[in-house]
Amino acid sequence: MTRRIVRTGVQLGIITFLVLLFIFILDNRFRVLPNKVHGYLPMHHEGLVLTDITVTTCSLISSCSVASDNWHRIEKDLYLDQGWFSHAYVHVQRKREEDLLDTDRVVFDLRIGRLDPTVSEKDQGAERWESRSAGIWLLRSSKRHASDSQKAITAVDVLFGADAVEPRAGWEIKDQAILISASPDTPEPRLSVRHGTPKSLTKPTPRVRKDGKFKILQVSDLHLSTGLGYCRDPVPPSPGGAICDADPRTLEFVGSVLDSERPDMVVLSGDQVNGETAPDAQTAVFKFAELFIKRNIPYAIIFGNHDDEGSLDRAAIMSLTQSLPLSLSEPGPATVDGVGNYVVEVLARGTSSHSALSLYLLDTHGYSPDETHFKGYDWLKKSQLDWLRETATSLRNSAAHKEYAHIHLDMAFIHIPLPEYRNIGNLVPGSGQRLEPPTAPGFNSGAKDVFIENNIFAVSCGHDHANDYCTVEPHSEPDKVALSTVGKRLWMCYAGGAGFGGYGGYGGYRRRVRVWDFDMNEAKVETWKRVEGGEDEGRVDVKVVVDGGRVVEG
Numbered sequence: 001m002t003r004r005i006v007r008t009g010v011q012l013g014i015i016t017f018l019v020l021l022f023i024f025i026l027d028n029r030f031r032v033l034p035n036k037v038h039g040y041l042p043m044h045h046e047g048l049v050l051t052d053i054t055v056t057t058c059s060l061i062s063s064c065s066v067a068s069d070n071w072h073r074i075e076k077d078l079y080l081d082q083g084w085f086s087h088a089y090v091h092v093q094r095k096r097e098e099d100l101l102d103t104d105r106v107v108f109d110l111r112i113g114r115l116d117p118t119v120s121e122k123d124q125g126a127e128r129w130e131s132r133s134a135g136i137w138l139l140r141s142s143k144r145h146a147s148d149s150q151k152a153i154t155a156v157d158v159l160f161g162a163d164a165v166e167p168r169a170g171w172e173i174k175d176q177a178i179l180i181s182a183s184p185d186t187p188e189p190r191l192s193v194r195h196g197t198p199k200s201l202t203k204p205t206p207r208v209r210k211d212g213k214f215k216i217l218q219v220s221d222l223h224l225s226t227g228l229g230y231c232r233d234p235v236p237p238s239p240g241g242a243i244c245d246a247d248p249r250t251l252e253f254v255g256s257v258l259d260s261e262r263p264d265m266v267v268l269s270g271d272q273v274n275g276e277t278a279p280d281a282q283t284a285v286f287k288f289a290e291l292f293i294k295r296n297i298p299y300a301i302i303f304g305n306h307d308d309e310g311s312l313d314r315a316a317i318m319s320l321t322q323s324l325p326l327s328l329s330e331p332g333p334a335t336v337d338g339v340g341n342y343v344v345e346v347l348a349r350g351t352s353s354h355s356a357l358s359l360y361l362l363d364t365h366g367y368s369p370d371e372t373h374f375k376g377y378d379w380l381k382k383s384q385l386d387w388l389r390e391t392a393t394s395l396r397n398s399a400a401h402k403e404y405a406h407i408h409l410d411m412a413f414i415h416i417p418l419p420e421y422r423n424i425g426n427l428v429p430g431s432g433q434r435l436e437p438p439t440a441p442g443f444n445s446g447a448k449d450v451f452i453e454n455n456i457f458a459v460s461c462g463h464d465h466a467n468d469y470c471t472v473e474p475h476s477e478p479d480k481v482a483l484s485t486v487g488k489r490l491w492m493c494y495a496g497g498a499g500f501g502g503y504g505g506y507g508g509y510r511r512r513v514r515v516w517d518f519d520m521n522e523a524k525v526e527t528w529k530r531v532e533g534g535e536d537e538g539r540v541d542v543k544v545v546v547d548g549g550r551v552v553e554g
Helices: 002-030 144-148 246-261 281-293 314-322 382-396 447-453
Strands: 048-058 071-073 087-096 106-112 129-131 136-141 153-160 171-173 189-195 213-219 265-269 299-302 342-347 355-361 409-413 456-461 470-474 489-494 512-519 524-531 539-547
Touching: 048 136, 048 153, 087 153, 106 153, 106 189, 153 171, 153 281, 213 246, 213 355, 246 281, 246 512, 246 524, 281 314, 299 355, 342 382, 355 382, 382 447, 447 456, 447 489, 456 512, 456 524, 456 539
Parallel strands: 213 265, 265 299, 355 409, 409 456, 456 489
Antiparallel strands: 048 087, 048 106, 071 087, 106 136, 129 136, 153 189, 171 189, 213 512, 342 355, 470 489, 512 524, 524 539
């Protein structure tokens, strides 16, 4: 009996090993496992230089690897896993500078095209362009110490689509796409390269302006894709019935608002990435980041239910966003449910170290973890609300808050609305429209009361694109709440959907964003919206939320 058990165990072990080996080989060729398993993030290797770059294509009978030392594959299929029988990958050969041999040649320029760049280049001296597969041309130095120059290429990445952008300092995206035979529906792969050493980043410090004011633009539900994307329910339609490309139109709209409103900070309140149409989420992230980086505007993100449905999970997107210039985003404590529970402190004007405004950003997760009892969407968890209480208490008792000479204000941003958003009886007249039923969670974790108890005057969400109203909710047990500095009520607003890659409809809903304008001199807060297209591109539904440090009752 014992020998039979041992024999069976050995057989099961061999079978398991063979199955895992088969999956590994299959995934190496065809990427059959989900993208999240691979967890791709751009590789940055300090102290390394590139000595060669090429593209390999594989099929049922060939490998996607380079059989040589020091070659590394960028884990992005150039066909975005949409090829029936073919896959292709960029490979780079890299070495540490101190390990370079006299025979090694360092790459310091790269072009893509069908013709030798030498035809149009002058004064190349002894250097010659070398051809590689997929239309890649390399200019490599024959001098070993060329790697000391900031001109040497030290990293390569792959982005996708004619509208791909590169927001990272020291990087440049190539105008010409990699030359491979792909379906017209597959966004074209494009190389981005970094010259020299990585640029150091300094996290910005949000601060009230000299005039005592601070403005936040809340942008929700961008629903950006890999590639141009397709418009859903565009209002107004494109002139002359032209094809509506979602991402360019979305980014043009948000860019125009940035230029006219000139906010001091942007809060992206979820569903920046339309996971279903983002097989390369990095490309989508770079699109929204580039909007703010080129205008020198700090920004912070939280997640919606669609962000992590593409090639990157929440942790990977947060890590990527943190690595970009002007990002205020943070993953938050690992002991708290979700990714992206953090607070941004806006300091008083001048050189003061005192906090004037605290912004709480919270992850409302995705779909209900208990569909049997609570259908629909997830909710703020106990660990998050405990963290908020502890953080708010600690900040209130700190010198940075206590010594602030004016009235300190606190606000929160989430993606999925709280259950109380359904209470239309408390809807603020003239604050916006309720065009669709709020898809709030079925379970109420008590977040509204926790917000009020911790002096948060307003919470603003996204998620339901065609809703852009505000409601004012009292505490569930106001007599049991200690008198707060702002009152015993909470403004709860929708931002409205900004992206054409997400649904619209509902009787001609037009994309919009919400502005929060703080006058810290008067402890006054106003909010309004900006709408895309039409005659009302100015401020819509202007409302005073806080006046003299007290919540307005609506």
